[in-house]
Amino acid sequence: SNFRVEDTDEAQLKLTWDNEGGIPADGWLLLYNLKDSEQQDVVRTSVNSALVNNLIPGETYEFSLQASDGTTVFGGTFTYKIPAPKNFEGHGVNASNMTFTMCITPEKENWKHTDVKKDQKTSEFTAGQKASFIVKLNRKYIPDKDVTDIQYVIRDKDGKLVSNTVKSETWISMWLNYYCELDVPSIPDVAGEYTIEIYFNSMFAHKQTFTVV
Numbered sequence: 001s002n003f004r005v006e007d008t009d010e011a012q013l014k015l016t017w018d019n020e021g022g023i024p025a026d027g028w029l030l031l032y033n034l035k036d037s038e039q040q041d042v043v044r045t046s047v048n049s050a051l052v053n054n055l056i057p058g059e060t061y062e063f064s065l066q067a068s069d070g071t072t073v074f075g076g077t078f079t080y081k082i083p084a085p086k087n088f089e090g091h092g093v094n095a096s097n098m099t100f101t102m103c104i105t106p107e108k109e110n111w112k113h114t115d116v117k118k119d120q121k122t123s124e125f126t127a128g129q130k131a132s133f134i135v136k137l138n139r140k141y142i143p144d145k146d147v148t149d150i151q152y153v154i155r156d157k158d159g160k161l162v163s164n165t166v167k168s169e170t171w172i173s174m175w176l177n178y179y180c181e182l183d184v185p186s187i188p189d190v191a192g193e194y195t196i197e198i199y200f201n202s203m204f205a206h207k208q209t210f211t212v213v
Helices: none
Strands: 003-008 012-016 028-034 041-045 047-051 060-067 075-081 098-104 133-138 145-156 161-170 179-183 192-200 203-213
Touching: 028 047, 041 047, 098 203, 133 203
Parallel strands: none
Antiparallel strands: 003 012, 012 047, 028 041, 028 060, 060 075, 098 133, 133 179, 145 161, 145 192, 192 203
């Protein structure tokens, strides 16, 4: 009972709860999913709290609790809406200082923006192709070594979640001469129209429509 949420850290939630009768011998399973979605994730914990990472800003999630043997659901379902994302700001720059250009990923290892030909800059892909972004900054940034979580959220034309992937890099390693190259972990291989949202440390950086043909 009495689920509580701390969301002071934009990159994660801390959930706590109360229980009577002691913690189960093998601990808890905190189950969670997007509201109205059957795809469920789980966090194991041996205390009455858990950290949940990589949630999508602005989305509503459902949480439930089980003993680790999975036999019983305790306390019903708890629903929580993640706060709407702020626009990215940090390292001396913000989202408005960035220009994103989608492209077909060059086959060259450790490719740079100069390796992308004009006809490869596109938002239309064939099944099996890889997609990337060239990001250009229009102002000076602070080249620090802070870790940046880069989150890629892809939805279909109806807004249904297709994938949610997070990769991490240090800020300084992302940039060279005001350019950054971002490889999208994967795009759908089913023909259709999609949108991709990019977040840096859970702050909104870019949104774009693309198609798979």
